[in-house]
Amino acid sequence: MHGAVIRKTEVYYRCLARTIAPGSPVLADHPRTVNLREVDVLDSLNKWIGHLFAPDNVDGTVRALVGSQTDSSRTKNSREGAKQRLADAQTQVRRLQDAIKAGADPAALVEAINDAQATRAAAQAELDNSPEPAAIGEAEVYAMVDSLGDVGSALKEAKPESLGRLYENLSIDLKYEPHARTVEATSAPRVVSVRVRGRTCTLFTRVLLPEMG
Secondary structure (H helix, E strand, C coil): CEEEEECCCEEEEEEEHHHCCCCCHHHHCCCCEEEEEHHHHHHHHHHHHHHHCCCCCHHHHHHHHHHCCCCCHHHHHHHHHHHHHHHHHHHHHHHHHHHHHCCCCHHHHHHHHHHHHHHHHHHHHHHHCCCCCCCCCHHHHHHHHHHCCCHHHHHHHCCHHHHHHHHHHCCEEEEEECCCCEEEEEECCEECCCCCCCEECCEEEEEECCCCC
């Protein structure tokens, strides 16, 4: 969606069906034009953020962020694949060695042994260079929250530059469902520590928009 000023003062976010790639499955139930008024979203979004980081709720927010941590599916799948290749290669090497002990011609198995050993070495190197990601603890999440500054003041002042910076730091993502008139809001702030390169923790809410007059 892209922003547009309509009626001189109101900001809308618009998505036109004609701008979507032909053949996209999204087109099946996409209205010809989708208009989302910014003011309908900001109030509910800011109330949610304010609730999360209100002094009385920060402890619960930190616990929720810590508990939301999950390993990247790509990293996890890569490591699992490397582990399986390593196990398969080790099994293959043992079988070839057993075949030689049983009387097979070693010269005939040299290429197969070399291939299995090369696969084993590559899989082990991949595992060595992609260690299991460490989880981030509450102390680091509290430090991230402190780095946001006074969230309440930024929301109360409602200055575009302050709000924009806050939304960026919280990695706010919005998904609009025009038929249900709801917006799914996700916050996935990045938490960095000296132990971990960086982890994303995620919070989610669903906002029901007011009926349009």
